[in-house]
Amino acid sequence: MAAPLAPLAPLPAPLALQLTGLDKAFGPPDSRTVALNQADFDARLGELMMLVGPSGCGKTTLLSILTGTLHADAGESNVLGHRLGTLSQAELTRFRREHIGFIFQDFNLIATLSVWENVAVPLLIQGCGRREAEGRARAILAQVGLKGREDEPPKRLSGGQQQRIAIARALVHAPTLIVCDEPTSALDSRTGQQVMELLTSFARDPRRCVIVVSHDPRIYRYADRMAEMEDGRITRVLATPAAIAAAHPSI
């Protein structure tokens, strides 16, 4: 009798994006500042990929390139099947509109709009009717725990609640790629953890990929994988939560 088959290792999820050999420098030719130097980076669907490193290492530049808000000087950016370097400005605008949800470090909420109006902005930009946009915005706000606060101006809410609004805004149009730039840097430790738990729950969806840029070690434990960056290069990729914990014992 044949020995029982060993259980198969789960297949890796498909890549959501793959950046290879990225170069980017700023400034005049005689005093150029190199932001990226042959940087390679990838992220898969259904995972929370964290990009970490010290300030000035090129994280934000990499994030700008993978969202199509900045062109690389050299290298290949394949995001959700699109080669970003070949897309026109109009195509990049549409690409961002349809496929990317943004969570900014400073929230970037429009102070003169109500909470639900802020959340509805990506839907309105896509041409969604106001009534439908309002309904979807209110629904997602309930998911992030802000039911009852929809009609208030954002400034009346705490920092953590404002970041929840930003998260709701990033998710409301069901994008594939959710990009978070230092999402906890303006928050206290406890609120930061709540926000990360929320993001982690959304990253469990196999149709989504969450990329978090941070240099806050308090949130490293929420990453499925982690890319460490220094001087414009990815220096190490930690492929499992266990590897991350081992590399950063303080978390």
Add this chain to the structure above:
Amino acid sequence: MHPAPAPLDCAQTDAELNSILPAMNRLALRMLFGDHAKYLMLISGITFAVILMAQGTSLFCGLMSWTFAPLRNIRVPVWVADPKVEQVNDNKPLRDTDVNRVRSVEGVAWAVPLYQGTTQAKLADGSAKLITLTGLDATTLIGAPTEFLAGGIDGLRLPNAVIIDEYGAERLSDGLGRRLGVGDTFEINDREARIVGVCKAARSFTGGPFVFTTYERAVEYVPSQRKLLTFVLAAPAAGIEPQELAHRIAAATSLAAYTNDEFMWSTVWWYVKNTGIPINVGLIVGIGFIIGTVISGQTFYSFVLENLRNLGALKAMGASTAILCRMLVLQAFSVGLVGYGLGMGVVSLIGRAAIKTGRVPFLMIWPIPVGVLAAVLFICALASVLGIIKVARLDPAIVFRS
């Protein structure tokens, strides 16, 4: 790897744009109105500029309308004057025989003499005030006032009878303790003038009230001179245009002959060319325009700068530059139109008060609101362009920079 998606279709159809625009327009207005301080500043700048521009030009038109007040009071087809006379307040007397010379021109239906000049009226308290004395043909009373507040035209044939205007009833009442009325008297050059009517009349540029009497009595009131006939008023026979008659009279008599409209424009241009009024009013209007442009342009630009991160966030989230520019244009023009409405409202109130008292020149003709609107739209367009340049160059990656 993520499966290759369908190519991006980036051409926004009219239907797509139409579906986006109302919501984005609303968003733009909410962004604008939400910043109360900035919004009020923007509105104030435009409103102030509109007030200066509209009030200045209305004052100018009002002043100009005062210059041809005799032409508004006495509406006849043709005015005949000395060849050197260019405006209706000028007094270069004709000979009495010139009336008959005009009557003899073919096509003249009638021609009558008119005296017009300024003189002093002595009031009840002994003081003297300037008046504009108008002497009408006693037979026909052509050119007599038509709108009376008291009395009427019939009394004008009585001895020493005069008709004064509404302003005169107030202005010439010093020492009386009440407004002058029918039956009251005052003196013109030591001769009694008995009021038989109070009429409505346009204000004169010289500031003196109009006093109407017959031609013969007017020349008795004023100091004796060899020639006292100021104008000959004429009308064309049936089938002849006033302009044609004016040409015929000028050719036949070598006198100056104008239609009512020609004389009005000749008067206005004389004042424009020979006084500093247009320069002073032009300065007010120019300052208004510059203030509007600078304050509103600068405030709107700083509004754009303050919202740059929000605009960058919208751009990063997929709002096209065209949509953002439309939002800016809407914001600028809505500020402009609200400011215009408020400014014109204030000017209308000022104008209403000015017309009611009759002491401040004010005439708003239709080119004024149209012209001021054009200036406001220009200011808005300029403010929009500054913002559009900024937004067009805006790097959406700005939102990732702290």
